[in-house]
Amino acid sequence: xxxxxxxxxxxxxxxxxxxxxxxxxxxxxxxxxxxxxxxxxxxxxxxxxxxxxxxxxxxxxxxxxxxxxxxxxxxxxxxxxxxxxxxxxxxxxxxxxxxxxxxxxxxxxxxxxxxxxxxxxxxxxxxxxxxxxxxxxxxxxxxxxxxxxxxxxxxxxxxxxxxxxxxxxx
Numbered sequence: 001x002x003x004x005x006x007x008x009x010x011x012x013x014x015x016x017x018x019x020x021x022x023x024x025x026x027x028x029x030x031x032x033x034x035x036x037x038x039x040x041x042x043x044x045x046x047x048x049x050x051x052x053x054x055x056x057x058x059x060x061x062x063x064x065x066x067x068x069x070x071x072x073x074x075x076x077x078x079x080x081x082x083x084x085x086x087x088x089x090x091x092x093x094x095x096x097x098x099x100x101x102x103x104x105x106x107x108x109x110x111x112x113x114x115x116x117x118x119x120x121x122x123x124x125x126x127x128x129x130x131x132x133x134x135x136x137x138x139x140x141x142x143x144x145x146x147x148x149x150x151x152x153x154x155x156x157x158x159x160x161x162x163x164x165x166x167x168x169x170x
Contacts, residue, residue: 027115047109053102054163060092060099061154067092068147077136090124093146097121103163116153120146 067089071082097117104110127142157164 047104049103049163053099054167057096057099057103060096061150064089064092064096064150065154068143068150072140072144072147090128093120093124093150096150113153113156116149119149 067085071085071089074082076082097120100114100117101110123142123146127139127146130136130142131139154164156162158168159165
């Protein structure tokens with residue numbers, strides 16, 4: 001009796017992940033280059049970030065961090081609490097992403113950190129679509145990615161000279 005070997009699916013996954021990481025790195029690098037070129041051609045900006053944008057941003061980001069963690073790492077998924085919490089988190093993330101385009105303190109223009117906002121605005125509807133179609137694995141992967149992006153953006157927002165740094169440390 002001969003056995004037929006199953007195709008090596010796991011061999012393709014690392015290559016696919018490597019391509020995604022490489023593409024993301026290229027997008028971030030492209031955003032940085034675009035921001036530097038824009039700044040060099042446009043010169044210094046007189047734009048002032050409105051305070052309402054900062055407070056709205058903080059009002060949506062601060063509760064989104066613990067709520068997102070709770071949603072991702074709780075054992076029960078798909079129940080009413082998950083759906084209500086997920087809708088609230090998604091709404092906060094959309095408001096945060098859109099509001100971020102008014103926050104341009106360092107360069108006076110949109111900066112590379114705004115790539116996270118674009119990713120949220122593209123990937124969040126996809127993640128919701130996957131959940132509704134029953135592809136929970138893809139839904140979970142996208143939501144984890146968006147949450148990690150939220151944490152990364154918060155980390156970069158705390159860089160010296162950024163608005164959050166100034167608010168926190170003067």
